[in-house]
Amino acid sequence: MLDIDAASTAAPLPSPAPRVLEIRFTGSGSEYFRIWAVNLLLILVTLGLYLPFAKARRIRYFYANTLVDGQALSFHGDPWKMFRGFLLLVVLMGAYTFAGKVSATAAVVAFLILCAVWPALWRASLQFRLGNTSWRGLRMRFDGALKDAYLACAPLYLPLIAFVVWSRLNVPDAVDRAAVEAYGRTSLLVMGVVLLLSPLSFALFKRYQHDGYRIAGQQARLDLSNGRVYLLSLKLVGVTLASTLLSGLVVGLLAFGVFALIGFKPDMSSPFAQAGFMAIGLLVYLLVFAVVLPFGAARMQNLAWNGTRSQALSFRSALKFRSLFGLTLKNWLLTALTLSLYRPFATVATARLRLEAVQIESQDDPVDWVAASLPGHADATGDIAGDFFGIDMGL
Amino acid sequence: MPSSPRLAADWFDGRSARAQPVEVWLAGATLHFGDQTAPLHSLTWPERQRHGQRQVLLPGGGLLSFADAAAFDAWALASGRSDSALVRWQQSWRLAALSLVLLVASLWAAYLWGLPWAVDRAVDVLPRAAEQRLGEHLLSGLDSDLLKPSGLAADRQRAWRQRWDKSLSQARANGGPAVPERFEIHFRDGGKALGPNAFALPGGDIVITDQLLELLDDEPDAVLTVLAHELGHVQHRHGLRLMLRAGAIGVVASVVVGDFSTLLAAAPALLASNAYSRDNEREADLYARTLARAGGVDASRMAVFFERVAKKREAAVESHPVAIAISSHPADEERVKFFGEP
Numbered sequence: 001m002l003d004i005d006a007a008s009t010a011a012p013l014p015s016p017a018p019r020v021l022e023i024r025f026t027g028s029g030s031e032y033f034r035i036w037a038v039n040l041l042l043i044l045v046t047l048g049l050y051l052p053f054a055k056a057r058r059i060r061y062f063y064a065n066t067l068v069d070g071q072a073l074s075f076h077g078d079p080w081k082m083f084r085g086f087l088l089l090v091v092l093m094g095a096y097t098f099a100g101k102v103s104a105t106a107a108v109v110a111f112l113i114l115c116a117v118w119p120a121l122w123r124a125s126l127q128f129r130l131g132n133t134s135w136r137g138l139r140m141r142f143d144g145a146l147k148d149a150y151l152a153c154a155p156l157y158l159p160l161i162a163f164v165v166w167s168r169l170n171v172p173d174a175v176d177r178a179a180v181e182a183y184g185r186t187s188l189l190v191m192g193v194v195l196l197l198s199p200l201s202f203a204l205f206k207r208y209q210h211d212g213y214r215i216a217g218q219q220a221r222l223d224l225s226n227g228r229v230y231l232l233s234l235k236l237v238g239v240t241l242a243s244t245l246l247s248g249l250v251v252g253l254l255a256f257g258v259f260a261l262i263g264f265k266p267d268m269s270s271p272f273a274q275a276g277f278m279a280i281g282l283l284v285y286l287l288v289f290a291v292v293l294p295f296g297a298a299r300m301q302n303l304a305w306n307g308t309r310s311q312a313l314s315f316r317s318a319l320k321f322r323s324l325f326g327l328t329l330k331n332w333l334l335t336a337l338t339l340s341l342y343r344p345f346a347t348v349a350t351a352r353l354r355l356e357a358v359q360i361e362s363q364d365d366p367v368d369w370v371a372a373s374l375p376g377h378a379d380a381t382g383d384i385a386g387d388f389f390g391i392d393m394g395l
Numbered sequence: 396m397p398s399s400p401r402l403a404a405d406w407f408d409g410r411s412a413r414a415q416p417v418e419v420w421l422a423g424a425t426l427h428f429g430d431q432t433a434p435l436h437s438l439t440w441p442e443r444q445r446h447g448q449r450q451v452l453l454p455g456g457g458l459l460s461f462a463d464a465a466a467f468d469a470w471a472l473a474s475g476r477s478d479s480a481l482v483r484w485q486q487s488w489r490l491a492a493l494s495l496v497l498l499v500a501s502l503w504a505a506y507l508w509g510l511p512w513a514v515d516r517a518v519d520v521l522p523r524a525a526e527q528r529l530g531e532h533l534l535s536g537l538d539s540d541l542l543k544p545s546g547l548a549a550d551r552q553r554a555w556r557q558r559w560d561k562s563l564s565q566a567r568a569n570g571g572p573a574v575p576e577r578f579e580i581h582f583r584d585g586g587k588a589l590g591p592n593a594f595a596l597p598g599g600d601i602v603i604t605d606q607l608l609e610l611l612d613d614e615p616d617a618v619l620t621v622l623a624h625e626l627g628h629v630q631h632r633h634g635l636r637l638m639l640r641a642g643a644i645g646v647v648a649s650v651v652v653g654d655f656s657t658l659l660a661a662a663p664a665l666l667a668s669n670a671y672s673r674d675n676e677r678e679a680d681l682y683a684r685t686l687a688r689a690g691g692v693d694a695s696r697m698a699v700f701f702e703r704v705a706k707k708r709e710a711a712v713e714s715h716p717v718a719i720a721i722s723s724h725p726a727d728e729e730r731v732k733f734f735g736e737p
Contacts, residue, residue, distance in 0.1 A: 038481065038485045064449070216412065
């Protein structure tokens with residue numbers, strides 16, 4: 001098999017020129033549709049207990065279809081371990097919900113406990129997911145420190161925690177107008193602070209995640225300044241305003257044109273006209289989201305991955321807003337028209353677009369890499385926690 | 396012994412990224428690859444799909460990679476590995492479609508029978524004190540939001556209470572239906588938002604608005620029947636049932652509809668609560684008619700109530716059309732007939 005003598009006597013190869021590791025996604029919507037349909041039924045008839053098994057099968061399908069330089073990723077996660085983690089989370093969330101029904105103090109205590117364990121769960125989920133992902137037989141790892149997970153969460157968590165504790169313990173008397181107004185003012189202030197801090201938090205989250213990624217001897221680093229995230233957030237605000245104005249104008253003109261064309265004068269006091277105008281408002285609202293969400297997603301993916309490199313690897317993400325916008329519109333429309341039967345197709349199409357927008361450039365030939373350490377045993381609790389609230393790898 | 400079919404694979408040992416070309420074959424319950432072996436039960440075997448690569452995960456972190464998926468599937472079949480039931484299932488369009496049909500059918504069955512059953516069990520178990528606390532919480536929320544203190548003079552309030560108590564004690568004397576252990580009538584100003592209205596909260600708090608009393612000032616029997624109707628809701632614990640149902644449906648809907656939109660997730664809960672409340676209305680109507688008759692109250696006067704509320708509603712369409720357009724009203728005529736039945 002592996003002829004060690006032959007390898008050592010061969011002339012040393014010159015260090016290879018940087019090569020591009022293309023990412024290809026070969027999943028098919030129609031195939032994933034059938035996996036999804038069967039998964040859904042099994043989840044329902046088991047009252048949700050099948051969820052972690054369905055998740056493992058879904059990840060396996062997506063990994064087997066994600067080819068990096070011609071080699072697929074593999075998922076080694078044990079669904080039974082994921083099941084354990086799933087049960088733990090159900091108990092945790094159940095206790096949290098129950099505490100909320102018992103008393104205000106119990107709810108605050110439960111909320112604080114949840115906040116206290118959440119960063120640890122987040123880290124565990126990253127460790128589990130990375131630790132069970134391999135490429136060319138090499139396990140990935142997540143090396144972020146526990147302390148850093150808490151530090152990354154602090155700027156968003158602390159004001160929120162302070163506010164939740166304060167507000168649950170100081171519910172104003174409805175009769176006391178001044179107290180109600182003060183309560184409202186504080187809520188607005190906290191919302192403002194959280195909004196101002198969220199770009200910083202995004203940068204901290206991404207830095208924590210990407211800085212912890214490892215494969216073989218490669219240690220990823222994300223070069224992402226807070227300033228660039230704030231700039232992107234400003235653009236996002238601009239796009240929101242512009243798209244609101246534009247879609248309002250377009251939809252309004254369209255409605256006006258149609259009315260003029262068919263000679264219809266809407267009687268504003270009739271319920272049908274009012275419902276019609278509400279529908280128009282809803283359309284504008286959805287259009288704004290159809291612009292803002294893909295814009296944010298595309299730019300953030302590019303920002304996070306373009307700044308990521310390791311000793312030998314550098315990432316390039318060129319996800320175009322225009323393609324993601326078109327896809328989002330199509331996905332929403334077809335999902336709505338098919339009563340969500342289109343969802344698995346949408347998931348596959350989005351994964352393809354987002355994955356194939358990324359390119360990896362390598363200074364080494366990865367064939368020469370060797371594992372840095374034995375695969376670790378991560379706990380699956382965090383993995384489901386990450387999925388539960390949509391915290392997952394950015395890619 | 397016939398030789399088992401062989402297939403070329405790339406073996407990654409989990410330590411080096413270099414692929415080692417090996418031949419793979421099955422012998423009994425053992426997988427051979429090159430000069431290595433692994434028992435079949437220790438492997439993670441890939442599912443047959445049309446797309447993607449096939450990987451057999453080895454114990455200890457290595458894997459065998461098969462770039463040609465079709466060749467792998469043919470080899471696995473020839474080696475006596477048949478598809479699992481699950482794989483056969485999801486490979487077939489017909490069975491996948493069937494599972495969607497079954498999914499919808501079981502959701503429908505759960506909604507039709509499972510949910511009411513679960514809610515009834517939960518209502519049986521939930522202590523009255525918890526229900527009462529919920530009601531108090533709701534009432535204080537309404538008080539800060541939609542309701543204002545009643546503008547009704549104290550002696551008028553007292554007069555209504557006396558009429559109500561008198562009809563109740565008469566009903567008790569005549570062997571009328573059982574009355575809830577705890578209930579309380581609250582007079583409130585419903586303002587523009589609620590208008591002429593009466594409603595029961597979980598735990599036995601019944602709110603009746605000044606506007607309704609004003610509308611039916613000359614029809615005390617109609618007012619007493621309305622109150623009896625609300626008492627029916629309390630007796631059957633409809634408020635609690637409604638909240639539990641809406642809550643459960645909301646949870647299920649948000650799982651099924653997923654991340655798509657909270658708007659969509661809220662819709663089924665809203666629709667379902669309306670459908671349920673119709674059944675509850677009928678139940679409360681029956682209770683009200685029985686109680687009213689036992690209490691010497693003429694329930695057929697409800698016809699006046701429906702007539703006046705309908706007139707009010709027509710007038711309100713001019714000012715609040717959308718609110719009316721989306722709210723549900725059980726057929727008035729049917730209910731008028733029901734209360735008028737001899």
